[in-house]
Amino acid sequence: MGSLWTGGRIYTMEHEKDVVEAVFVEGGMIVAAGSKIDLEKRYKERISKLIDLKGHTMFPGFVDSHMHLVGHGEKLMKLDFSEMTSSQEISTSIQEYVKDIPKGEWIIGEGWNENQLPDRKIFHRIELDELSPHNPLMLKRICRHAVVVNTKALELAGITDNTPNPEGGIIVRDANGHATGYLLDQAQELVKTVIPKVTEDYIQNALRLSIGDCLSKGLVGGHTEDLNYYGGFERTYRGFQKVIKKDGIKFRTNLLVHHEAVDDMHRLGYSFGDGDNLVELGAMKIFADGSLGGRTALLSQPYNDSPDTSGVAIHTVNELKMLVKKARNYKMPIAVHAIGDLAFEYVLDAIEEYPPLPKQRDRIIHAQILRKELVDRAKQLPIILDIQPRFVVSDFPWVIERIGESNMEYCYAWKTLLQEGFHCAGGSDAPIEPVEPLLGIHAAVTRKKPGEEDIYMPEQRISVYEAVQLYTTGSAYTIGKEDCMGKIAPGYKADFTVLNQDLFHIDDDEILSTNVMMTVVDDTIMYSNQKEDQT
Numbered sequence: 001m002g003s004l005w006t007g008g009r010i011y012t013m014e015h016e017k018d019v020v021e022a023v024f025v026e027g028g029m030i031v032a033a034g035s036k037i038d039l040e041k042r043y044k045e046r047i048s049k050l051i052d053l054k055g056h057t058m059f060p061g062f063v064d065s066h067m068h069l070v071g072h073g074e075k076l077m078k079l080d081f082s083e084m085t086s087s088q089e090i091s092t093s094i095q096e097y098v099k100d101i102p103k104g105e106w107i108i109g110e111g112w113n114e115n116q117l118p119d120r121k122i123f124h125r126i127e128l129d130e131l132s133p134h135n136p137l138m139l140k141r142i143c144r145h146a147v148v149v150n151t152k153a154l155e156l157a158g159i160t161d162n163t164p165n166p167e168g169g170i171i172v173r174d175a176n177g178h179a180t181g182y183l184l185d186q187a188q189e190l191v192k193t194v195i196p197k198v199t200e201d202y203i204q205n206a207l208r209l210s211i212g213d214c215l216s217k218g219l220v221g222g223h224t225e226d227l228n229y230y231g232g233f234e235r236t237y238r239g240f241q242k243v244i245k246k247d248g249i250k251f252r253t254n255l256l257v258h259h260e261a262v263d264d265m266h267r268l269g270y271s272f273g274d275g276d277n278l279v280e281l282g283a284m285k286i287f288a289d290g291s292l293g294g295r296t297a298l299l300s301q302p303y304n305d306s307p308d309t310s311g312v313a314i315h316t317v318n319e320l321k322m323l324v325k326k327a328r329n330y331k332m333p334i335a336v337h338a339i340g341d342l343a344f345e346y347v348l349d350a351i352e353e354y355p356p357l358p359k360q361r362d363r364i365i366h367a368q369i370l371r372k373e374l375v376d377r378a379k380q381l382p383i384i385l386d387i388q389p390r391f392v393v394s395d396f397p398w399v400i401e402r403i404g405e406s407n408m409e410y411c412y413a414w415k416t417l418l419q420e421g422f423h424c425a426g427g428s429d430a431p432i433e434p435v436e437p438l439l440g441i442h443a444a445v446t447r448k449k450p451g452e453e454d455i456y457m458p459e460q461r462i463s464v465y466e467a468v469q470l471y472t473t474g475s476a477y478t479i480g481k482e483d484c485m486g487k488i489a490p491g492y493k494a495d496f497t498v499l500n501q502d503l504f505h506i507d508d509d510e511i512l513s514t515n516v517m518m519t520v521v522d523d524t525i526m527y528s529n530q531k532e533d534q535t
């Protein structure tokens with residue numbers, strides 16, 4: 001027996017503005033979509049439940065193509081600086097937080113960004129010592145490619161003035177050669193490795209909180225990368241199984257597997273594509289470079305505003321090729337973080353030498369800084385570009401200074417990439433950006449900061465339809481699920497996002513005031529907005 005969904009406008013995403021009146025669902029799958037009268041007649045005997053959309057608008061379920069689900073949950077549990085706009089506010093929040101933590105226990109803070117502080121302050125370890133005299137402290141920069149730590153943390157990590165910079169990282173030092181507590185890229189690992197492992201309960205609590213939040217924001221799923229950061233593959237994977245499968249908090253996850261976790265995954269008998277449509281093992285994740293904020297994104301030219309650096313390669317091009325070869329040996333596609341154009345070029349070099357298996361698709365995550373010839377090369381390969389529209393809001397206008405105005409033509413160039421025929425998917429990179437897909441859609445469509453007037457590279461705005469595609473058909477295509485996810489059509493999964501406004505018929509800025517009314521995963525209403533419904 002099945003259910004009939006009707007009573008609102010239903011966009012199928014089969015093609016632009018394609019609308020149906022009703023959808024009949026059975027066993028978690030869409031059986032038919034069409035006119036209400038027709039479906040009522042055809043499935044009369046099989047309709048056991050009627051779901052009234054109450055005039056709201058239904059879309060195929062939104063899926064975030066790049067996120068860190070556990071990290072997002074941690075952000076909800078933790079000291080979070082990402083909305084703070086002064087260094088004083090950060091100091092005060094640390095002082096308050098420390099009061100409740102037993103002496104000696106690690107304190108981790110997240111999301112600071114000196115670019116949004118009027119004094120552009122990067123805390124020095126001595127200042128942090130005053131705020132947290134008895135606890136080791138690590139504060140992660142918004143980009144996660146840099147941390148600042150206090151003296152206790154440096155001591156526990158065994159970092160002294162004489163410690164050499166590790167490969168791919170920098171221990172920032174003052175004019176006298178003393179470590180300041182600011183650690184870039186791989187240097188972070190020196191500290192992270194001495195932080196006690198998190199418990200499995202912690203992972204599961206973070207996941208529960210995270211998925212609950214995602215569902216309330218209209219997401220039915222996400223491609224998420226977490227398996228290497230919480231004590232290894234096995235316990236983290238078990239966390240997903242427990243929360244999503246055993247506890248029944250349904251959410252469609254595709255788990256990217258960090259290259260350092262793939263051996264463990266195989267040793268335990270798992271391989272790419274294992275699992276089911278709720279928890280599935282995905283591509284091998286590799287980092288090719290860092291971030292623009294910390295000037296560690298790898299550029300082919302020096303930074304315009306800091307000509308002594310052109311960024312940091314996490315791996316040499318040969319190391320990168322070896323990692324891609326390793327993925328191919330395991331029959332895995334790759335998903336590579338590449339922000340700078342030289343990092344992107346390295347990835348193309350590696351994919352050209354070690355292409356994926358037939359029908360497999362690689363993805364390049366971020367793809368922010370490109371050049372014409374790289375676009376032309378990439379077009380020849382089975383590559384998906386996994387873009388984060390919200391980065392426009394966070395990175396402009398300062399990124400223009402970093403890159404140089406005359407080099408911006410192929411940067412954050414979402415419209416150009418779509419016109420060039422790339423398959424693109426849309427993600428938040430939560431916890432780095434807010435997880436709301438509606439914020440991503442707004443950023444892609446307007447290229448404005450909410451509430452402000454400046455439009456950054458207006459020619460690169462995309463249509464609402466194209467933006468919704470990023471989170472529906474785009475996310476589905478990225479994991480080879482374009483035949484069963486991302487549309488409302490027979491044979492597709494019954495995953496829906498229901499909104500109180502019709503995105504295709506409102507002003508662009510009204511996207512920001514749109515409410516999620518219902519989030520449906522596998523024909524189960526996982527979130528319903530009771531508050532709005534009563535008004």
Ligand SMILES: [Zn+2]
Nearest residue numbers: 066067068429
């Ligand atoms: Zn990420």
